[in-house]
């Protein structure tokens with residue numbers, strides 16, 4: 001968040017509830033009844049020993065009551081961090097999937113899903129959202145699920161190789177696309193893929209929107225890359241974005257849709273909105289038939305400087321990647 005201005009920081013900090021913690025450090029096993037009792041008493045968080053086991057039914061209760069888990073004995077948890085192959089009960093997995101941060105992210109992903117659906121950017125079970133919560137851990141949306149209907153306990157935890165670590169539903173098959181982003185653009189923390197109609201129409205025509213037309217578009221999106229078509233869900237499909245993700249936070253996927261990455265799921269969704277709205281606006285402007293004006297190269301430099309200030313990737317000079325709409 002630090003790279004954004006104070007308003008955004010306040011928004012995210014301000015919505016965190018006052019937290020009531022319940023100490024369950026003495027227990028070796030945490031049951032559903034323990035969580036239910038904590039939930040009924042209004043707790044927002046339980047503190048457990050890092051070696052304690054969370055029963056499956058207890059995990060469901062955590063989602064039901066929106067309770068986060070904090071692990072005491074940080075040294076012990078740290079020791080278990082690196083070498084282990086994770087199991088469903090490992091503190092490492094629980095830390096990434098049931099912590100307060102994970103709950104906040106899951107709620108944010110569900111909110112982003114509803115925004116995408118309400119904007120008409122995700123049809124049927126289309127679209128997917130993810131967030132890199134750890135070095136090797138990613139929270140993502142499930143397969144075959146409308147983005148309007150998701151609850152936090154529908155989300156999955158996977159590693160960067162695509163193995164599922166936690167979650168009762170299967171992850172989206174298109175998550176490989178997201179993993180390519182995380183592997184090739186280390187500053188990317190969140191990815192949104194969807195089928196926003198105007199931007200997808202550009203992708204179908206094999207054209208990217210022009211720069212130096214809209215100031216906001218140049219700051220937050222800039223030059224857009226176009227990835228070639230491959231069958232969705234395959235490794236070949238995921239590989240199509242590899243050449244572009246380090247230098248572009250917005251990519252059109254030929255004959256398919258769009259993908260944006262950012263530091264949070266909310267901001268990735270904003271970039272999709274920026275991209276879609278500009279594609280629509282530009283199409284309307286062209287229909288007027290009158291010549292449209294361009295931002296001068298000198299003024300365009302100020303927009304590039306603003307883009308740099310926000311920590312967005314330098315996508316300039318890549319216009320030759322794909323034909324530009326004119």
Ligand SMILES: [Zn+2]
Pocket residue numbers: 126127174193194195232256257
């Ligand atoms: Zn798709």
